[in-house]
Amino acid sequence: MANIFDAASRKNSVFIDRRVFDPHHSPSTFNHRDSQIRTMVMNLADALEGHIPGNMILYGPSGTGKTAATRFVAQQLEERAQIIGSRVYTHEINCQHVNTRYRVLHGISETLRESGDQVIPFTGWPADRVLSETIRRMDRQGGVHILILDEMDQLASRSEDQLLYDLTSLNVLLKQSRASIIGISNDIGFTDKIPGPIRSRMSAEDIIFSPYSSNELSQILVERAKVGLRKGSWEEVTMRFCADLSAKEHGDARRAIDLLRVSTLRAEIAQSETIEIEHIQSAHKQVEHERVIGLLQGLPLHQKLTLTSIIINERNGVLTQTTGTIWETYVQACNLAGMKPLTSRSLSSIINGFHSASLAHVKNVSLGRRGRTKHVSSLLPRGIDAIRIMCENNDAINLAVNGTYKLQRRL
DNA sequence: CCTCCACCGGAAAGCCGGGTCA
């Protein structure tokens, strides 16, 4: 009797090693970022002799290899330190989630916890106490600590200035060890948000990562394909197509690699032995749809109501949407759902958030005597029923959408 | 050239739900 898993047999899989398509995979060699890596190595070599390496800040859009290059260099540094018997430790903190003074210090401290140490709670302690515990543990370990702050720009709000102050003063407070910072940022203008005194204390060297060109992306994809895909299942020309598509939109290597992964899955589903252009095209569509659907499902209630208002306005033929017209529809929607609307100030921030998430195109415009505002239009891909997705399991939105539709039609 | 609109957006403060600690 046929087994239901027969068709899904991996025997003829196009993949031979899926791990190289994992977003966290670090390749054993690192190409196309030679000058950046050289600069990092020059700075960090000091750590091997027990000196304090210069602080560095790596700038560049996402998927330009900042994190991967840093991990690569950090790993090589630790290997080298082990060989020559010098004490160098790297601590990587992703500030996307670990984004407050308390959490960052907590994160560093916990990597240094030994048996017998008190477990620092996720909240509750005064942050100063977490700082002194962190310093105690760093000193106990000794050597040089490299603190890698990934997505550091997420910290640059008022309340986190204190953290940057703490970290740049570490070498004054530490007695038995040394510390140095590698910041990684998507936002090139983020140092401007840091107060001058802290910026000058940090005196970091800037290292710029620009988006990969189509050529570079193509070579990266070929490198991965050589390791991860069965020989004969792919051609350079299809990798080129995949790279061109990615370079045109973002130049993000991570997304390009993921596109190749999904394309390969598409080829497997179609029981094709080779990856064809059409697989890449349909994967491209699928990846974009999944990104948007994920975003929509994860939106908080008022953001859903705001986006719903934008879509309703659009469907009702409002040609140029401004903050004002969205606000009116949004207030109606809230009333119908029996909810208290947020202030227009909050709505304005929500709309800006849609722009960053590429859910809407937002442009500041001046209408002269008629004031300044934003022009807003949704960027949702065709074929996605955004309102239906947002309505799932949400009575408030259902109520607001249906009511607002009826109301608008009557007008 | 000046006014003035309809917002913008930074800063600060408040609220609230989660937590620790003595």
Add this chain to the structure above:
DNA sequence: TGACCCGGCTTTCCGGTGGAGG
């Protein structure tokens, strides 16, 4: 059990502003 702390979200306050129209 009350004082205290953290962090996310929100409101409040308010100075700022591009450019059409007078």
